[in-house]
Amino acid sequence: MSLDDFLIFLDEWFRGPTRIDIYAMRYFGLVIGDMEKEKKRFKRDSTTLIGFEQLYWPKVRRRFRDSNLFMSPSYWETSEVEPSQEDVLYDRLDYDFDEEQNPQRAVEVAEEFATSIKKEYGADAVIAKSGFKGAHVHVPLRRPVVWEDYQVLWKALLRLLPEEKQQLCDYNMLEWNRLSRIPMTVNYKKGKRSWAWIIRPRVRGWLDFGWCLLEPLDPTRVGAVKVRVEIPSIQSCYVDLGRDNRKRYEWIEKVVERGLPDGRKRFILYALSAYLMNVKGLGEEEALQVVREFLENSRKNFGRRDEVYESFIRGDLKRVRSKGLRPATLEKVRGKDPELYSIIERVLSC
Secondary structure, eight states: OOHHHHHHHHHHHHHTTTTOOTTSBEEEEEEESOHHHHGGGOEEEEEOHHHHHHHTHHHHHHTGGGEEEEEOSEEBOSSOSSOOTTTOEEEEEEEEEEOSSOHHHHHHHHHHHHHHHHHHHOOOOEEEEOSSSEEEEEEEEEEEEOHHHHHHHHHHHHTTSOHHHHTTBOGGGOOTTOOEEOSSEEEEETTEEEEEOEEETTOSSGGGOOGGGSOOBOGGGSTTOOOOOOOOOOOOOOOOOOHHHHHHHHHHHHHHHHOOSSOHHHHIIIIIHHIIIIISOOOHHHHHHHHHHHHHHHHHHHOOOOOOOHHHHHHHHHHHHHHTOOOOOHHHHHHHOHHHHHHHHHHHTO
16 A cells, blocks of 8 residues: 555545535644653644645654554634634544453444444444554544534443443543544554554555445434534634734734744644735735745744645645634644744744
8 A cells, every 4th residue: 555545545534424624624643653652742733634744744654654643523614723612513423442451342342332323323333443452433423513412422322332331432532622543544552563444344445445435323313412513604804904913913924034943834824824814815826925935034044944835835825715714823822832832932032
């Protein structure tokens, strides 16, 4: 299999059963190396699929068999880089069945769980071995649901199993911003590697998987649920750059002028694209030129020559324009990404 095939699979896994927009955002997680030894280096970002390919893929491609990759079942299309529970939607339910002493039993319970869902509601589920201790179950949804309904659905389906088998399911998965291991990747832990391979439906390679092959769960068929889908309505608008707003965003202008020694892609994702498109109201070509100036200033002032592809820049400009996203404030950057905040603060203090 070619690693390029994995990106095709990832696109399918990201878009999900409801085919969300590629400019929507999800949480991603990454540890390169042994999970036990490198867990302090766990990296977590909220980003688009294009953002993943720019922020993560170059490193993952070089060390794919050492890379532990995660993604959230939640996504959002709001302006927030760090969303609240009210912002997110879910297009699948995620479960984790584990038994360290007898992993095969956990796999068997996961298969029984998927069979029960099919029998009761006519819906399919994806089962992927977690690598060492059991299996994950991913139940595709016919329509996205809010967090409140996710919890009700998750618990209602689990009750299809006898109580003693429910105990094998990790209730820590029932967290609104939880991550799940991306299937068809490697679980590297305690010096051992194991494929987290999809075993239901049967697939031979990355290109064999497709959500369209599965029957998703209709949430309204689960009696305990009255689905309230609240898809945010976002209108694109340009901000009047009066004195207060100029002061609010002047830090972005200063970073563009001075460049950054590191974190350039994250700065573009979090702040620069939205500032240029939805605050200054520039066209795509004008905005692209400003981003190029920022990258050139980074090169001149800090000697950075690593390439940021034009496709990434154009994709992010389209994302923020289509969603009407606003740039993150410096305070938001500090809460979301302390490392980037520290870099920006050093540059601004020069």
